[in-house]
Amino acid sequence: MALIEIRGVTKIFGPRPEDALARLRDGADKDRLLAETGHTVGLSDISLDVAQGETFVVMGLSGSGKSTLIRHVNRLIDPTDGAIRVDGADVLALPPRDLERFRRRKMGMVFQRFGLLPHRTVLDNVALGLQIQGVARAKRHDRAAEWLHVVGLDGYGDKYPAQLSGGMQQRVGLARALCTDPEILLMDEAFSALDPLIRSGMQDQLIALQARLRKTIMFITHDLDEALRLGDRIAILKDGVLSQVGTPAEILLHPADAYVEAFVRDVNRARVLTVDVVMKPPECRITSHSIDEALTQMRGSREAFAYVVEDGRYRGLVTRDALEAARRNRPDGGRTLREVTQTVPSVAAGTVLEVALPVTLESPYPVPVVGRDGGLSGILSRQSLARVFGEPANDGR
Ligand SMILES: Nc1ncnc2c1ncn2[C@@H]1O[C@H](COP(=O)(O)OP(=O)(O)O)[C@@H](O)[C@H]1O
Ligand SMILES: [Mg+2]
Known part of the structure; x- marks a missing residue:
């Protein structure tokens, strides 16, 4: 719930703010209102919610x-129009x-x-x-x-x-x-x-x-x-x-x-944006404990690798090749999923892109983003990074 609610607040400074308000509503802007009536528009129809x-x-x-x-907000000023609520x-x-x-x-x-x-x-x-x-x-x-x-x-x-x-x-x-x-x-x-x-x-x-x-x-x-x-x-x-x-x-x-x-044109995005706004869900997440089940979970994936999450915690990466090799060798004492899981470079959630960028460029796989709880929050690919740095500032969404 919003703790501070500002609704349609307009503030006009001058001797007859009510008259000026009517002109403002008719479409006059700040400059014209000042030139024609001597009134200053402080705020024009502001609505905002500030959450607790x-x-x-x-x-x-x-x-x-x-x-x-x-x-x-603390009513040192009364609005010409509009409403302010704090905590209801x-x-x-x-x-x-x-x-x-x-x-x-x-x-x-x-x-x-x-x-x-x-x-x-x-x-x-x-x-x-x-x-x-x-x-x-x-x-x-x-x-x-x-x-x-x-x-x-x-x-x-x-x-x-x-x-x-x-x-x-x-x-x-x-x-x-x-x-x-x-x-x-x-x-x-x-x-x-x-x-x-x-x-x-x-x-x-x-x-x-x-x-x-x-x-x-x-x-x-x-x-x-x-x-x-x-x-x-x-x-x-x-x-x-x-x-x-x-x-x-x-x-x-x-x-x-x-x-x-x-x-915002000159802002260094890499210093401000964090991996959280760029990461994507991984194509495949392995949550099973056995090689066979892992291969089953990977079946629908277009990628030749997947990220292993055990009891909600990120463990590492497996490739389809490693899983299949492990299954072929099984008769003479096959390996466990843990043994074929490899460690790859990762970054913590909340890391700024400036820090994550070199890691991502050097890693052969999309870089896992590990949350504070140890879980896999998402992955960071070179393509998604390129999109953030490459697109013009105003892409019209
Ligand atoms: N008491 C006042 N009487 C007349 N004009 C005011 C008064 N207070 C602010 N203004 C005008 O309202 C506009 C917004 O001012 P202000 O809220 O102080 O801006 P900011 O804090 O962003 O610098 C300005 O054009 C300013 O000149
Ligand atoms: Mg000020």
Whole structure:
């Protein structure tokens, strides 16, 4: 179920947004509306679902409406039109007191400029949300110290923000947002002000944290690489209009329009895509234990080899030649299936193509992709790899 539902949200800035809304509906675009009425379209008819536990990235150039969108989720902004529901609750219908509670308990925000209070210690900054909730000093300090530990800032609690580097301040900002244990994290260009190396470290840290915490994260960035790295799904905004929503692979392989295509053109696909989007089911999977049964299972296959899976776990590859040779020799003590199963190069599910590519090119057989559970997730052939690298970016599906 979607935790955050955004339905037909339009936001127009200016003195008479209702009038401008009618013109927008009649087909006027952002530029024309501004020229003719002085109103700015922040968002135009946006509908989105963010699922529980996903990292949802909103990407677009400056002025495309990213901040306007995220501010609707905690209702720092009211829409001109449309509806927003969070965990089933109509955010626009919340009375002021409930709205305060909702913001404090359900969401944490991380901003680009850290937003730390300069005259409070790092520990007191992290504990701020709990203090507002009325949590006693000792308890909130304990919890704040735990979160400082999680973001790798043990021992910095007594310092003041100005004594920390930018990257460290942003980790304080993240710890502060997490300290109230909110279900939703809203991050508006949270890493954009950081140096590239620090930034990449913060991305790693967020990925590792998220693997553990499974928060619902709405992450805003103008940086495509960051979007592709962090997003389970990515929404691309242009001039307040949604161009596309999709997984990184969908966006790279099937850009919805010329705008998205121009964005993704220079991305190194091999670094972003994983074997999971390219692998195919194997033509033949041997699940039996004997040579005879294995040959029977191979009978319908067009290939001269098959992959052996024993009790759900991938074991290796057998060729039809080896199986038949083993059967011919049987009278004088034939060999078992295990003895004719050979080890071939394999890759783990989730491996990026950059790593899997040389393995696939050097292997005489399609490369098995082994899942975390040890099972055979699929196989990677040179042909399917060639398709990903060879096809034009927009193949119209
Ligand atoms: N309070 C405001 N008053 C008038 N125009 C605004 C206001 N906030 C945002 N806008 C306009 O709305 C559009 C989207 O802005 P914003 O959401 O800040 O974009 P982004 O975060 O993607 O850079 C821009 O054209 C911006 O100038
Ligand atoms: Mg912004």
